[in-house]
Amino acid sequence: MIDLHAHSNMSDGLDSPTELVQNAAKAGVTTLAITDHDTTLGWDEAIIAGRQNQVRIIPGIEVSTRQLIGDNRSISVHILAYLPDPKNLALVQELEKTRLSRIERAKKMVALLAEDYPITWEMVQAQLPEGSTVGRPALADTLVSMGVVPTRSDAFTSILHSHSRYYVSDYSVDTTDAIALIRGAGGVSVIAHPLIDFPAGASMTDLPAEFFKILIGAGLNGIEIEHRSVPKQAKQWLKNLAVKHNLITTGSSDYHGIDGKDNRLGENRTEPAMLQRILDQASGFEVPL
Template sequence: MLYADLHTHTTASDGTQPSSENVRLALKAGLAGIAITDHDTVAGIDEALAAGTQYDITVIPGVEISTVSEGQDIHVLGYWIDHTNPLLLQRLSSLRDVREQRNMMMLERLNELGLQITMEDVLASLQASKKADETIGRPHIADALLKKGYVASMAEAFERYLGKGAAAYVNPPRIEPLTAIEWIREAGGVPVLAHPGLYNLDKLIPQLTEVGLAGLEVYHSDHTPEQEKHYRAIAEQLGLIMTGGSDFHGERGGVVFHAPVGARKVEMSVVQLLIDAKQTTSKLLFSDKGEDEGAQA
């Protein structure tokens, strides 16, 4: 069997490895494919595609879009997107602006709690300098807290300060999951709900399926066997593609976050299902465009 890891992050967002290294790690893990799914950016994809050619690994261009529903962070994965699409790039830029706002709000909260940490401290802790189209997120702040000695581990940083309900957690207004699905489809991609076991919002899945959700990340490093069984059943019932991935973010503080490349994987036949879904999306977009042009004629 040939396998793919469909959820990995790079230094373009909150991973610690450049995207070419993720592809090399996929080869080392015996995988045939890997997706690059950075938060609200596609900046690492071109490098990964070049590495895929070098290592003979299928690289799936992807993105993980940050949304909110009922006060809960919801992440929507987009696969086989046109990562050069100007409208998508503009939209992702707007999301990074919100992410920057959130980072500053969290730093203000931390300062109010007596933890002297600034954005300069966060930037100084980065393993690579950030470009304008790359993102900074909570793991970067957690890493700075760790290096300044305020916490003993990344896990403690999230439990005490940065995770949902923790002392410095904030969640400014963001787009809804439906909007992310629309953006992904308009960029020629296939929308998949990421790690549903982390949300406790199962009622959202059929609602999103009705508006174009194509898949469900059943296999994830933070899912229990019981959760995987549960979401397999939901995916089968709704006719959703069952995807999976490690959610690899690299190593921080001597610990791999969330899991190594290839720790969770799916057969390459799932990649083909995503390709088939992309082709269906492209036909629908072409049909809609034709209808619009006909109406204007």
């Protein structure tokens, strides 16, 4: 069973890299990608745990990007980077820029939240291992620990959603630039959970074909189609697009821990032939045995 999208507590997951791999083994996952947001800090621990638990580890990153649509609208796009060189200077510098922006954003959100809740930056830091990528989930976990909300999901629904007065946007690299960076680092780029905001009942003709044309032109290697957040009415369109452009297609859980999200390890899977295409195209990092 191949699951190519999962998070540890090096970003917004709740499991340590070791716990993540152990839970994958328990779920019957034999190949797992660790894809924390904008960091490779969990790779080494996950690789060691993989050897101990007979789980093949595919090191990756979920890169935060933003793509301009039309003249005045931009959207958040997450790109999964599989097997890039973790020491590639251009990629390292861009990831560090993103992580620093995430810290400043989180501090600003804490300041806004502190107007209504007794929250501090130190309380948020206590939720995270040293060096891990800071995101809204850390704020959510802090609110849970304070008793403000019962779960992380409740925090996002009621307080930390993108239209909340506490929400602050952050820096993200342009999506096409990110794809070029990943390719330059020997990695394989796959767009994560596309069209998650595509409205139910919308026409297939409303799908942003021009958006995908731009990404494919920039060198996008694949599309994560089998994911619980990808709308059912969009999946066949995406599959047809992948066939037309000979793109890799993947299926993944996007697991964040038992109490992180409802997503469960192995709930969506990648076909072995598609994993092999990733391995064949990657040159930045050798898959550990």
